[in-house]
Amino acid sequence: MVDLNDIALFVQVVKAGSFAEAARRAGIPSNTASRRIQKLEEQLGLRLLHRSTRRLTLTDAGEALYVRSSDQIDALSEATLDLAEGSRIPSGKVRVAAPADFFNWFELGWIREFLATYPKVRLEFALSDARADLVAAGIDVAIRTGAVTERSLIARRVGSNRACLVASPAYLAARGVPRSLEDLATHDCIATPPAAGRVAWHLDGPDGTVEIHVQGRLYVNSALALLKACIADMGIALLPDVMTSHYVDDGQLVQVLPAYGIEGFELFLVYQGRRQMPHAMTAFIEFITARMVTAGLVDATAPPASSQDH
Structure with a gap:
């Protein structure tokens, strides 16, 4: 032949x-x-x-x-x-898992810009505060905060953010402005449901990390719901700056005890290790990382070597 x-x-x-x-x-x-x-x-x-x-x-x-x-x-x-x-031209679908409140702080206009830049790419978002199983849910990239423990996944650090205490002006006008951590005991603190007993917040402050026990009448396991309850004058919440900065800027929320918060609130892009990553996926990861950093949503400065786990 x-x-x-x-x-x-x-x-x-x-x-x-x-x-x-x-x-x-x-x-x-x-x-x-x-x-x-x-x-x-x-x-x-x-x-x-x-x-x-x-x-x-x-x-x-x-x-x-x-x-x-x-x-x-x-x-x-x-x-x-x-x-x-x-x-070599990015094309195809990229399925993204992100927190339920993602588009409250990541502008949809930026997504429009990405899709205009890469007309052959299709994005599909699965929004939930539950931690997605990338394999079972068919997720290409997950946007996560906190430690990534799955050894089979690659975690690319985007940067860090700070969590702070916030409340609405109307709530503070009605209940008073806390002047010390001890004052929080007399306030309604909105938090995720405690595993047992009272809610304990571990706050970084001028004298290091302090544990403070708080209580309230509303507990919810969604960060977006915590934010909405806070805006609705229902109490004080501990939330990442990336979620609250917009509402602080326009006056819907006020920082409470600004010297205290949680430092080094890490944000990662998580995905499965692949020998040849699709160009659409690479383009999305590079784009979203650059957008978050340039918009000031995260601090891309590397943390101390002792705290870098990924």
Whole structure:
């Protein structure tokens, strides 16, 4: 059976005008090119080229083969090049797991910008405060805060954020502004449901980390719900700056005891390790990282070496 690669080489020899030049373009030794054309002639039972020390000339059979195969070989080469170039263009679906409140602080306009930049990419967001199982849920990239413990996953640190105490102006006007951590005992503190007993907040302050026990009448396991309850004048909450900065800026929320909070609230992009990551996924990871840093949503400064787990 004739090898199509040998026919392609024959076409290149004719175009180049010599075995040496065709071999150079193909990245093979000149004598190898000559042997392959000789083998092609034997398989066809036809002489394709007249060889001389000065030049190569086509026989009638060689002319016929060249005319009938040249365009097809060129078309195949062009198609292969198009596919190779196309594989480098980001395309396809990227499924993203993110917190329920993600689009409260990450502007949808930025997503519009990404989709305009990469028209062949489709984004699919699964928004939930529950920690997604990337394999079971078919997730390509997860946006997570806190430590990433799954050893099978790659965690790319985007940066850190600070969590702070916030309340609405109306709540503080009605209940008073706390002047010390001890004052929190007399306030409604909105928090996630405690595993047992009272809620304990571990706050970084001027004298290091302090544990303070708080209580309230509303507990909810959604950060977005905590934020909405806080805006609705229902109490004091401990939330990341990335969630609250917009509401502090427009006056809907006020920082309480600003000297205290949680430092180094780490944000990661998490994904499964792949030998060849899809270009669409790489483009999304690079874009979202750059957007968060340039918008000041996170501090990209590396933490001390002792605290870097990933």
